[in-house]
Amino acid sequence: MSLKQKVLVLGIGNDILSDDGIGPRIVQQLEKEFVPSLFTFQTATVGGLEILEMISGYNEVIFIDAIKTRGGVPGTIYQLTPENFSETLHLTNLHDINFLNALKLGNTLQMELPEKVRILAIEIVEDLEFSEEFSPEIRKKYPAILEEVRSCLRQLA
């Protein structure tokens, strides 16, 4: 099956920075459960040009990233598209370009970019402390968060 027929599921974050690693953690788990013919699972730490190259060639991409919003409830999953968000924690990059500009750049350069881009942004609590453990709130809600993302992928499959 060509990349064009597959969905790229990309978990972004740092797996040694508390809740920040939730995207990669989910992707690593789901990779074991889904048949590889439909999905490609990958992880990354930064956005910008790096992401542009990773998503090139796929017809559809789903980002799983962490997010912090004012007053947000930990564990909430927001389903976003590039047009209706400013930034998740990793889809923008001070040293590079932000995600929307990366997509625009790819289109300007006539790169083969996904027609569908979805972002599952998970409200987190702690991303300022180095730890391989989630915060207590996210640890408690992790099974439900994982199930919600799993269901989302099942619908696609």
Next chain:
Amino acid sequence: MKQITIDPITRLEGHGKIEIFLKDDGGVENVYFQVPELRGFEQFCVGRPVEELSQIVTKICGVCPGCHHMASGKAADAVYGVEPPPTAKKLRELFYMAHFVHSHIAHFYALAAPDFVVGPTADPALRNIIGVIEKVGIPIGSEVIKQRRIAQEIQALLGGHQTHVVMNIPGGVRKGLTTEQRDDIVKKAEGFVEFSKFSIKLFKDVVLGNEAYVDIILNGPYALKIHSMGLVDENNHVNFYDGKVRVVDTEGKEICKYGPTEYLNYIAEHVEPWSYLKFPYIKSKGWTGFVEGQDSGVYHATPLGRLNAADGMATPIAQEEYEFMYKTLGGKPVHNTLAMHWARLIELIYSAERSLELAKDPEITGKELRAPLDKVPSEGVGIVEAQRGTLTHHYWTDEKGIVTKVNIIVGTTNNNAPICMSIKKAAEGLIKKDTEITEGILNMIEMAFRAYDPCFSCATHSLPGQMRMELVVKDKEGKTIRKVKRS
């Protein structure tokens, strides 16, 4: 699952923030630059085998993982008192040159060029890499992406992964290079050389060919007369991977030159209550505050700082460009902050030429990849030049090689005081009584910050990609009168 629209998504505690406080007459009273703090990296490392650290440190920062991997690898060599064989050292340096090529290309085209190719006060919607490509053409834009990707491919080949690098082990590297792989890298490095030559020509045509831009570089509020730091080889030429740290004063005279184990004799760190990030200074000068001049303790470790601190470049085309830059700007040292962009392109040429030299070196395909470890581990320091400044890793272990203490001074931390001073100077120069504070003015203040190519991901042990910049202008009562956010 909620389907909602969020704009803006707020994450104030994660922002880098520049606050400009105005006086009653509208002039600048003070400027504070702050970044968030990540906690606990040193503790995270304690109790782990020292050979694990070179992989863990790549996760401090997604922007300069290769720099941390190299500094960590060298520190681990030092902990074991071992010197890697020549092939291993050359493979490490080849990886590192590719890291510089990809990073310097990204900075110039994505972050520096918009201010010059599109214009410093142009519509922010156009002042980005897409605006640059609209001006210079799609084929050049495609070449930017291609050359950057090729540099990443070389890193992935040598390092096992372009970001999560697993190349270094104490005393050497994990794997070597076949002749076929070497031949492929030679071709790619030839492409780097051509593209780096093109990039500096573009800079000369677009920036030096525009009197207004030259005037901004030379006469704008962007000069800072402080000392310069950089790693040099035995000929005092710029080197990114190995050598001694040399510091020259504001007139270009050597203040000190030291090996990795001596760094604490020459560099100390000052703490301010309003900043998580420390302010390193030259110990012999002492902390003199945020002041310029020969008696100041403040130095910068940037592309321009590295060129100032050296006597030249070790490769021919970079040396020609080095001489041309200093001739054009009136001799060494240069203190014009925006000339950092020019220096960065000279470094790009050096990285490209050095990649080619190393790829063609017969020893690069050698089979001796690791020296035996036969000493009891204890303590070691590794220093490299990161794109953003001199990077120092210092580890202490017990006799089994288990880490007991870690100290890291990252590239951008060296430049914390200069960044604060440059921002303030730009703000003072651009905001006068009755100045209308436009987005263009604020961008020109940010240009002072951007020239340093700062990355606070590891400086405060924070991640890249999660930090936005916020520039806030406040009146004397602290009331916000203008705010600009960058993502």
